[in-house]
Amino acid sequence: MTDVQDRPDVMTRDIPAPAVTIESKPFWDAAAEGKFLIKRCNDCGQAHWYPRALCPFCFSEKTVWEESPGEGVIYTYSVMRRSPSGPYAIGYVTLNEGPAVLTNFLGVAPEALSIGQKVKVKFQPTTNGPPVPVFVPV
Amino acid sequence: MSIKGKAYIMGAYEHPLRDAPDKSTPQLHAECAKGALEDAGLTKDDIDGYFCAGDAPGFGGMSMIDYMGLRNVRHMDSTETGGSSYLLHVGHAAQAIAEGKCTVALVTLAGRPRQNKFFGGGSGKPGQLTDGPPEAGYENIYGGSTHNTYAMCAMRHMYEYGTTSEQLAWIKVAASHHAQYNPNAFLKDVVTVEDVVNSRMISDPLHLLDCCVVTDGGGALIVTSPEVAKSLKRPKVKIMGAGESPKGPQGGRGLDLTHSGAVWSGPIAFGEAGVKPSDVKYASIYDSFTITVLMQLEDLGFCEKGQGGKFVADGNLISGVGKLPFNTDGGGLCNNHPTNRGGITKVIEAVRQLRGEAHEKVQVPNCDIALAHGTGGSLGTRHGAATLIMEREA
Numbered sequence: 397m398t399d400v401q402d403r404p405d406v407m408t409r410d411i412p413a414p415a416v417t418i419e420s421k422p423f424w425d426a427a428a429e430g431k432f433l434i435k436r437c438n439d440c441g442q443a444h445w446y447p448r449a450l451c452p453f454c455f456s457e458k459t460v461w462e463e464s465p466g467e468g469v470i471y472t473y474s475v476m477r478r479s480p481s482g483p484y485a486i487g488y489v490t491l492n493e494g495p496a497v498l499t500n501f502l503g504v505a506p507e508a509l510s511i512g513q514k515v516k517v518k519f520q521p522t523t524n525g526p527p528v529p530v531f532v533p534v
Numbered sequence: 535m536s537i538k539g540k541a542y543i544m545g546a547y548e549h550p551l552r553d554a555p556d557k558s559t560p561q562l563h564a565e566c567a568k569g570a571l572e573d574a575g576l577t578k579d580d581i582d583g584y585f586c587a588g589d590a591p592g593f594g595g596m597s598m599i600d601y602m603g604l605r606n607v608r609h610m611d612s613t614e615t616g617g618s619s620y621l622l623h624v625g626h627a628a629q630a631i632a633e634g635k636c637t638v639a640l641v642t643l644a645g646r647p648r649q650n651k652f653f654g655g656g657s658g659k660p661g662q663l664t665d666g667p668p669e670a671g672y673e674n675i676y677g678g679s680t681h682n683t684y685a686m687c688a689m690r691h692m693y694e695y696g697t698t699s700e701q702l703a704w705i706k707v708a709a710s711h712h713a714q715y716n717p718n719a720f721l722k723d724v725v726t727v728e729d730v731v732n733s734r735m736i737s738d739p740l741h742l743l744d745c746c747v748v749t750d751g752g753g754a755l756i757v758t759s760p761e762v763a764k765s766l767k768r769p770k771v772k773i774m775g776a777g778e779s780p781k782g783p784q785g786g787r788g789l790d791l792t793h794s795g796a797v798w799s800g801p802i803a804f805g806e807a808g809v810k811p812s813d814v815k816y817a818s819i820y821d822s823f824t825i826t827v828l829m830q831l832e833d834l835g836f837c838e839k840g841q842g843g844k845f846v847a848d849g850n851l852i853s854g855v856g857k858l859p860f861n862t863d864g865g866g867l868c869n870n871h872p873t874n875r876g877g878i879t880k881v882i883e884a885v886r887q888l889r890g891e892a893h894e895k896v897q898v899p900n901c902d903i904a905l906a907h908g909t910g911g912s913l914g915t916r917h918g919a920a921t922l923i924m925e926r927e928a
């Protein structure tokens with residue numbers, strides 16, 4: 397990929413530090429190491445998002461963290477134009493494991509986004525917080 | 535227990551203000567309550583049930599009951615489902631009345647979003663664990679707003695069904711045709727499809743004129759038992775059916791942004807009322823954005839899924855012109871959207887239509903059955919849906 401700094405037409409956005417809870421801490425600790433975790437249930441076998449202690453499908457407590465390559469396709473998106481820091485894209489990515497993830501699409505021009513496009517996770521640093529997952533076209 | 539015919543809407547009041555720099559939020563709630571009581575011909579001591587949602591300040595119901603000096607309340611409910619709350623509360627009030635828990639219920643909404651900053655944020659503090667909404671850390675960081683989360687629904691709807699910006703624009707056009715006759719409407723100018731699609735892009739594919747207005751103000755309703763209704767001098771609006779449903783991303787595996795909770799709340803309400811979409815003469819449809827209306831019309835069964843664009847085109851929502859007159863007060867798109875959630879105004883205009891008290895230019899002839907539907911929260915993440923069906927009692 398072309399470096400974002402060299403491309404004034406691509407979207408960038410300062411993302412605030414996420415709120416970290418006792419339940420989400422393992423996710424953010426892994427994010428600090430560049431790993432994208434999702435949760436899977438050992439009882440029903442399904443992966444879910446966002447990660448929860450109890451499976452939202454079968455209510456089992458046997459949910460486990462699983463490292464994901466963070467690959468998927470854009471389900472939908474919108475480019476927010478009313479932003480003091482320039483346009484930014486929000487949207488959902490349907491991961492190859494199944495669940496859809498709300499995220500930002502950065503490092504891409506607004507007109508280059510499309511539903512069905514393949515994307516991959518990338519971590520973006522935040523001020524005083526763990527890095528957060530964003531997605532970029534592959 | 536079915537609520538069909540067990541309760542009546544006997545009082546309705548919409549606050550005339552759209553900008554309220556000199557009034558407090560509790561004051562607006564109370565002024566709406568007073569207006570609805572006067573409309574019904576009742577006093578505050580008649581109120582024995584109170585219903586409100588998250589816009590009620592302080593401890594919600596407790597603060598407002600104390601502020602208004604309601605001495606006889608023996609039943610209360612402050613369920614919060616955003617803008618759909620007030621439609622849900624009419625259903626809950628009817629249930630409570632049917633069970634004998636109260637006989638005169640008051641529902642209020644009011645706020646001053648033009649004076650106060652938008653709610654927002656949810657970002658973390660360094661090195662500190664928080665315990666807020668479970669989704670906050672995973673979602674709030676991405677700059678989601680009402681605009682771009684509803685826009686995501688519009689984008690997907692266009693992708694799946696070929697819906698166009700011009701079709702969405704017809705919804706604003708229809709609302710503006712109605713608003714020209716409402717002296718209180720925030721926007722009174724009639725607009726064209728071109729005006730809408732040429733207005734500034736806010737969040738693709740929604741333009742400025744696809745969005746509702748932001749106003750101060752509020753409204754209130756009085757729901758009573760059949761016995762109390764009989765003793766009053768106002769036309770009787772009978773509650774026929776009510777349905778409610780929450781919807782969210784469902785663990786990420788049920789994400790479907792082209793359907794709303796109306797696919798569940800609608801059939802519950804229609805089933806209880808014993809009527810079909812084709813029986814509805816007038817519809818108040820929550821209109822935070824044009825796409826909100828389009829999806830609700832499909833989900834409530836007024837047209838096939840994916841055919842909403844064709845359904846609303848050519849002015850089919852305009853009273854006197856189209857097949858389904860909607861939001862004849864101008865709705866949230868043109869009239870008002872107090873406290874960023876206009877649900878109660880949906881019921882108020884339906885009551886006016888059923889009483890024959892809507893503006894003569896927009897009054898639906900022989901309006902005997904009306905539907906009101908609310909969507910609260912965000913269609914793009916998690917929202918509540920509530921449907922209400924009402925009938926004019928001859």
Ligand SMILES: [Zn+2]
Binds near residue numbers: 437438440442451453
């Ligand atoms: Zn499970």
